[in-house]
């Protein structure tokens with residue numbers, strides 16, 4: 001068959017069509033790259049927004065001169081009306097904001113609770129006994145911040161004297177909303193943790209100093225919410241850093257005896273109902289030896305002594321590990337005039353003690 005030698009025109013047109021195809025392919029490639037980059041940017045923005053939404057509560061408000069932030073705070077409100085909910089004053093006391101302006105009465109309820117317990121007559125035996133399980137209360141204090149006035153409860157700093165406070169906040173109760181809660185609030189609370197009713201408590205958050213790595217690990221409420229009942233023990237063991245510091249097994253039995261004492265109090269008092277209240281457990285994450293130091297209960301100073309005390313001395317326990325009740329905006333005295341045990345709280349406390357006992361048995 002006759003074949004004509006390709007002319008310059010033919011060559012040019014072939015090259016032309018290759019170029020067009022090349023440009024087309026390149027354009028397509030460029031378009032896909034842009035599309036992918038765009039998608040990646042959108043995904044990154046969404047992730048950032050999500051993260052901000054999750055931690056917005058934890059965004060630190062501007063520091064207030066003359067006060068420190070409560071570095072060891074692991075849960076709860078971090079800011080209200082863009083002012084810090086918790087501060088530490090120059091004497092080491094914790095200031096907790098009470099909001100008397102918000103709708104609802106939580107500020108009044110919590111203040112009334114502290115006032116009643118700490119100013120009660122000595123004949124109110126249950127109230128007097130309860131004091132040792134609470135941070136001590138030193139009245140209300142008003143602060144002027146940016147021209148506005150804010151009220152704070154002045155409380156004992158439960159982690160004072162701890163070089164590296166390890167802190168865990170556990171909300172107690174099968175039901176964590178009070179009888180005055182509106183339906184939507186009650187429903188929201190019920191949806192927060194699927195095992196709340198079964199366990200009667202949930203871990204809200206923790207900060208734990210890891211001695212080997214030299215870092216403090218913060219696990220917030222999103223971690224606690226996902227914990228299955230069979231994962232709690234391991235969470236607590238990690239909180240105590242028992243793998244790296246097996247000596248801390250001793251703290252487990254101290255926590256059990258402290259919880260037992262609280263349990264004893266709950267098993268006879270019939271006047272107070274605690275909803276959505278917490279137990280705070282704290283110890284010094286930097287400390288690994290437990291027989292030669294002493295810590296003052298009040299104020300912020302630490303005393304050390306060389307006196308080796310007996311293991312059974314409860315006063316030592318309180319220096320090594322702090323176990324206290326906190327958070328009372330939904331705690332009511334003589335609720336509806338009825339006297340009865342706080343079975344809602346007792347159920348959760350009992351289960352919590354069981355878990356600590358199981359943990360202790362692993363180290364016997």
Ligand SMILES: Nc1ncnc2c1ncn2[C@@H]1O[C@H](COP(=O)(O)OP(=O)(O)O)[C@@H](O)[C@H]1O
Nearest residue numbers: 072073074075076077135155156157158169327
């Ligand atoms: N007296 C205290 N000493 C040390 N830390 C405290 C004290 N009270 C509260 N905290 C810290 O602040 C967090 C929130 O406290 P809480 O009273 O539960 O506030 P909220 O009402 O915002 O939930 C706790 O989880 C704990 O980490």
Ligand SMILES: [Mg+2]
Nearest residue numbers: 075076278327
């Ligand atoms: Mg709280």
